[in-house]
Amino acid sequence: MDGQSLPRNPLAYPPASPRRSLPFSSSRPPLHSSLLPYPDEVFIFLAPTAHPLRCLALWFPAAQPSAAPTYSRQRVAPPLLPSGYCGLVSSLRRLGWRPAAYCSSPPSRLRISLSHRRALVGSATGKRMVGLSEGEKRFIRGGIAQDLRTDGRQRLHYRPISVETGVIPQANGSARVRLGATDVIVSIKAELGKPHPLQPDKGKVAIFIDCSPTAAPMFEGRGGEELSTELSFALQRCLLGGRSGAGAGIDLSSLLIVEGKVCWDLYIDGLVVSSDGNLLDALAAAIKVALSNAGIPKVTVNLGASPNGQPDVDVSDEEFLQFDTSGVPVVVTLTKVGKHYIVDATSEEESQMSSAVSISVNRHGHICGLTKRGGAGLDPSVILDMISVAKHVGEQLMSLLDSEIAAAEASAEDQ
Amino acid sequence: MEYLDSLTGFRLDGRRPNDMRQIRGEIGVVAKADGSALFEMGNTKVIAAVYGPREVQNKSQQVNNQALVRCEYSMANFSTGDRARRPKGDRRSTEISLVIRQTMETCILTHLMPRSQIDIFVQVLQADGGTRSACINAATLALADAGVPMCDIVTSCSAGYLSSTPLLDLNYIEDSAGGPDVTVGILAKMDKVTLLQMDAKLPIDIFENVMQLAIEGCKAIAQYIRGVLLENTKQLECCRGV
Numbered sequence: 001m002d003g004q005s006l007p008r009n010p011l012a013y014p015p016a017s018p019r020r021s022l023p024f025s026s027s028r029p030p031l032h033s034s035l036l037p038y039p040d041e042v043f044i045f046l047a048p049t050a051h052p053l054r055c056l057a058l059w060f061p062a063a064q065p066s067a068a069p070t071y072s073r074q075r076v077a078p079p080l081l082p083s084g085y086c087g088l089v090s091s092l093r094r095l096g097w098r099p100a101a102y103c104s105s106p107p108s109r110l111r112i113s114l115s116h117r118r119a120l121v122g123s124a125t126g127k128r129m130v131g132l133s134e135g136e137k138r139f140i141r142g143g144i145a146q147d148l149r150t151d152g153r154q155r156l157h158y159r160p161i162s163v164e165t166g167v168i169p170q171a172n173g174s175a176r177v178r179l180g181a182t183d184v185i186v187s188i189k190a191e192l193g194k195p196h197p198l199q200p201d202k203g204k205v206a207i208f209i210d211c212s213p214t215a216a217p218m219f220e221g222r223g224g225e226e227l228s229t230e231l232s233f234a235l236q237r238c239l240l241g242g243r244s245g246a247g248a249g250i251d252l253s254s255l256l257i258v259e260g261k262v263c264w265d266l267y268i269d270g271l272v273v274s275s276d277g278n279l280l281d282a283l284a285a286a287i288k289v290a291l292s293n294a295g296i297p298k299v300t301v302n303l304g305a306s307p308n309g310q311p312d313v314d315v316s317d318e319e320f321l322q323f324d325t326s327g328v329p330v331v332v333t334l335t336k337v338g339k340h341y342i343v344d345a346t347s348e349e350e351s352q353m354s355s356a357v358s359i360s361v362n363r364h365g366h367i368c369g370l371t372k373r374g375g376a377g378l379d380p381s382v383i384l385d386m387i388s389v390a391k392h393v394g395e396q397l398m399s400l401l402d403s404e405i406a407a408a409e410a411s412a413e414d415q
Numbered sequence: 416m417e418y419l420d421s422l423t424g425f426r427l428d429g430r431r432p433n434d435m436r437q438i439r440g441e442i443g444v445v446a447k448a449d450g451s452a453l454f455e456m457g458n459t460k461v462i463a464a465v466y467g468p469r470e471v472q473n474k475s476q477q478v479n480n481q482a483l484v485r486c487e488y489s490m491a492n493f494s495t496g497d498r499a500r501r502p503k504g505d506r507r508s509t510e511i512s513l514v515i516r517q518t519m520e521t522c523i524l525t526h527l528m529p530r531s532q533i534d535i536f537v538q539v540l541q542a543d544g545g546t547r548s549a550c551i552n553a554a555t556l557a558l559a560d561a562g563v564p565m566c567d568i569v570t571s572c573s574a575g576y577l578s579s580t581p582l583l584d585l586n587y588i589e590d591s592a593g594g595p596d597v598t599v600g601i602l603a604k605m606d607k608v609t610l611l612q613m614d615a616k617l618p619i620d621i622f623e624n625v626m627q628l629a630i631e632g633c634k635a636i637a638q639y640i641r642g643v644l645l646e647n648t649k650q651l652e653c654c655r656g657v
Binding site for chain 1 (some may be wrong): 537
């Protein structure tokens with residue numbers, strides 16, 4: 001690596017106001033030629049400095065992502081950056097650079113408009129990615145149309161998923177699931193309660209989701225309430241079935257202790273710590289993992305001990321019963337962007353969606369619940385097509401999760 | 416209840432009176448935030464995320480000669496032993512938000528960023544006493560990660576007085592014993608106290624000892640935090656290829 005051509009301290013480097021033409025040569029074929037109608041177009045990347053309203057700029061010809069980019073006034077050594085736009089964007093992002101603009105023809109004067117500045121200075125996750133430039137939007141849509149997304153995935157590929165169990169020691173079961181930059185924690189707590197009068201032979205399960213303001217400033221105060229409620233209800237629909245409890249992924253009758261008198265109330269609390277799209281799938285996966293991690297204390301019932309008919313329940317604090325989680329479905333959200341649909345959309349991709357369908361699929365390939373979000377209408381045949389795709393993707397996700405659960409439990413036992 | 420073993424002098428969780436719980440700090444836990452950190456003190460675990468400096472969202476709050484610092488403290492439903500659905504913005508969390516905001520404001524060089532806003536969000540994942548201190552330590556790490564200019568690092572630690580012994584870094588059981596609980600925040604390098612809170616009554620000479628113990632704890636945390644930041648900077652340097 002040619003370290004000499006990089007400024008020693010990038011933060012101390014003067015802000016961007018360059019006046020120079022860009023180096024061009026046409027020796028290499030363009031990567032995304034159909035995406036880039038004009039070979040003269042340039043991508044501009046910006047990185048923040050210590051000063052809130054100043055930034056560093058870097059740009060390179062769009063038709064030639066592997067060509068040496070210009071770094072403020074200096075050129076970066078080519079070996080620093082991998083070839084290909086996808087690798088380039090992700091490695092630049094890792095270094096703190098953010099795509100900011102997509103201009104036609106090399107700019108003689110680089111003007112950073114207020115919105116780009118806001119994209120840099122302000123948060124990335126503010127109101128539905130306001131910081132997305134026109135060029136980025138086009139790039140995301142074009143990439144999806146070509147089955148090559150900005151992070152190098154195909155349309156039906158998930159991001160790497162990482163699973164941790166037992167993260168909340170005081171809960172009966174807990175799990176943390178990370179899906180790319182999305183990070184959720186789910187805890188399960190069991191409390192003794194009374195069955196619902198209409199369903200005396202079943203226990204109760206409630207799902208509460210909270211969006212932490214750490215995930216996005218818009219969740220501050222009551223700002224996250226709308227999304228939290230939407231997620232809670234969508235998960236209830238997908239995992240718990242109807243009001244009668246029919247079709248629930250969790251066997252509610254296994255939560256019963258004494259018919260009509262005592263049952264377990266299962267409280268499933270989810271917390272969104274970091275959000276980068278596809279919260280529903282991540283939460284559903286975390287609930288599935290947390291349920292398989294959960295141990296419900298064994299109880300011994302002493303019937304008729306008390307005169308008022310309330311059975312005497314003795315909760316063991318040594319013996320625990322495991323849940324049967326084989327019936328718990330996974331949720332696959334298909335996000336429609338343009339003419340195609342993708343799984344596991346990032347928040348940038350979600351900002352471009354026309355509609356999204358969340359389908360929960362169980363081990364037998366049955367559909368357990370379905371939610372459609374977003375404004376645009378969908379053709380019924382497309383929905384049926386989506387369901388069959390979701391079923392296929394769900395099977396893969398299920399087996400992936402099963403192996404992750406086994407690995408997480410093995411590592412938890414080692415400790 | 417006996418908080419100190421009369422024979423060995425050990426506390427309920429096996430620590431000596433002036434032992435701190437195990438502390439751990441991690442930088443960059445929230446990918447989308449400008450700066451973020453996780454801080455653990457024993458079983459207490461908090462996440463802090465910093466957004467900004469950025470444009471002021473509510474123009475009427477804009478300050479023309481310095482940055483606006485805001486803070487929100489929230490507790491997860493599952494953070495305490497018995498599950499409780501907590502409403503947002505109850506009196507306790509409002510008070511802690513205020514304490515954290517005032518403490519962090521003293522060390523941020525707000526005059527360098529006029530007409531901008533810095534948001535600090537702290538989320539308690541597990542509460543086992545000393546959440547206030549853990550939140551301040553996490554916020555310091557997150558602010559440093561976000562590159563917000565600060566004059567010094569603030570660290571905080573609590574100390575109490577039970578069974579006629581000053582105890583460092585109280586856990587939940589010791590905290591709810593009803594004895595005095597002194598929370599101290601210091602600017603580590605300048606050696607100045609920026610936060611001091613105590614409930615219950617204490618003779619003045621004992622208070623001096625308890626506060627001195629808490630300050631010692633703060634200094635130990637400051638040293639640890641400096642190590643974490645140095646390690647993180649080395650990694651960043653490596654990433655940049657400098």
